[in-house]
Amino acid sequence: MKIPTAARVVQYDRTGGPDVLRLQERPLSPPGDGEAVIExxxxxxxxxxxFIREARETQWDDPFPxxxxxxFAGIxxxxxxxxxxxxxxxxxxxxxVTVIANMNLVATYTDTGTSCSG
Known part of the structure; x- marks a missing residue:
């Protein structure tokens, strides 16, 4: 299989209800040392x-998007x-379990910048 170079992700660029969610494409880097790409x-x-999307949980103040x-589960x-x-x-x-900007798991692909076990 060819290594994917992009992933479709659900993101938002402002707080609000489900109506602020958008399907977007983001680049996906090839896996680095010790890393994997997961479908x-x-x-x-x-x-x-x-709660985070609606700004009801305020301990995180990560930038948008x-x-x-x-x-997640994947291959x-x-x-x-x-x-x-x-x-x-x-x-x-x-x-x-880190920053909200990394919560891109409603996606087609992710990388092992997340915690992962198999």
Whole structure:
């Protein structure tokens, strides 16, 4: 499989209800040392995603655009050098626990800048 160079992601550029969500394309870098690219099969959205989008959860003040989704399951489609813990074709699960700008898991592809296990 050819390594994807872009991903479609659900993002928003202002706070509000579901009407602020937009499907956008963002570049996807090739996997670096120890990293993998994952085709997202399913992504989870929970109440905290809505609270952040609606500005009801204020502990994060990350810049826009922001993504949605902090949990996912998918399949490894590419690995970088030294990515021994990942195997192309492996089924994995993962989550984001860092900054809201990285919550781009309602997407076609993601990278292992997230926490991931298989």
């Amino acid at each position: 997202v099969v399913t992504a989870g959205i929970n109440h905290i995603d809505a 922001r993504g949605s989704g902090s949990d 490894v489609v590419a690995t970088g050098p030294g990515a021994a813990r990942f195997r192309v074709g492996a089924e994995v699960i993962g989550h984001v």
